[in-house]
Amino acid sequence: MDPIAKLTAGFRVFRDGRFQEQRATYEALVDQGQKPKVAIIACSDSRVDPAIVLQADPGDLFIVRNVANLVPPYERDGHYHGTSAALEYAVQHLEVGHLIVLGHAHCGGIRSLFEKPVQGSADNHFVPPWMSLVRSAFLRVEGTMPDAPEDVKTRVCEQSAVLVSLENLMTFPFIRQRVGDGRLHLHGWYVDIRSCTLQIYDPIQQHFEPVD
Numbered sequence: 001m002d003p004i005a006k007l008t009a010g011f012r013v014f015r016d017g018r019f020q021e022q023r024a025t026y027e028a029l030v031d032q033g034q035k036p037k038v039a040i041i042a043c044s045d046s047r048v049d050p051a052i053v054l055q056a057d058p059g060d061l062f063i064v065r066n067v068a069n070l071v072p073p074y075e076r077d078g079h080y081h082g083t084s085a086a087l088e089y090a091v092q093h094l095e096v097g098h099l100i101v102l103g104h105a106h107c108g109g110i111r112s113l114f115e116k117p118v119q120g121s122a123d124n125h126f127v128p129p130w131m132s133l134v135r136s137a138f139l140r141v142e143g144t145m146p147d148a149p150e151d152v153k154t155r156v157c158e159q160s161a162v163l164v165s166l167e168n169l170m171t172f173p174f175i176r177q178r179v180g181d182g183r184l185h186l187h188g189w190y191v192d193i194r195s196c197t198l199q200i201y202d203p204i205q206q207h208f209e210p211v212d
């Protein structure tokens with residue numbers, strides 16, 4: 001089926017099915033406004049849709065998606081900060097109580113850190129600078145496990161990048177303040193859709209713990 005026709009057909013199925021079943025929920029979400037308790041920073045990867053993987057309902061999740069689910073550090077330089085704008089809205093205006101950085105296995109963005117950059121290529125203007133946000137995670141992996149298999153390196157790098165994003169979240173004054181007074185909680189999660197596993201970062205043990 002044509003990919004666009006598949007989507008418009010999908011909308012009709014939604015309109016006549018799930019929307020009808022949850023009509024009252026949707027009307028309340030419009031009339032009373034959204035009040036999600038959780039915001040998620042997830043990857044743009046088509047295989048890792050937080051609402052599907054976590055079986056969320058409408059209004060549950062405020063979702064920010066970008067390449068490799070990264071959080072940049074707090075910067076007020078007048079440039080265009082899409083992820084930071086979404087975080088500001090989620091925390092300052094919606095007052096979510098939880099921020100989850102949802103990393104994932106088989107991430108193309110993280111894999112690109114292991115590939116040699118093509119100098120002068122017209123198609124790498126934005127991804128390499130964006131991925132340089134987690135170059136520290138890449139260097140840590142290359143420095144501590146240079147002989148490990150590629151899949152192990154990328155998994156460790158994917159998880160390490162989640163921790164870099166959590167650290168960067170704490171550079172935002174409005175996040176740091178709310179974490180400090182207990183209004184906001186930060187979480188590092190990692191999902192693998194091949195093995196269908198979810199791991200949650202334990203800051204005390206300093207490792208990702210699988211969910212039963």
Ligand SMILES: [Zn+2]
Nearest residue numbers: 043045068107
């Ligand atoms: Zn990804």
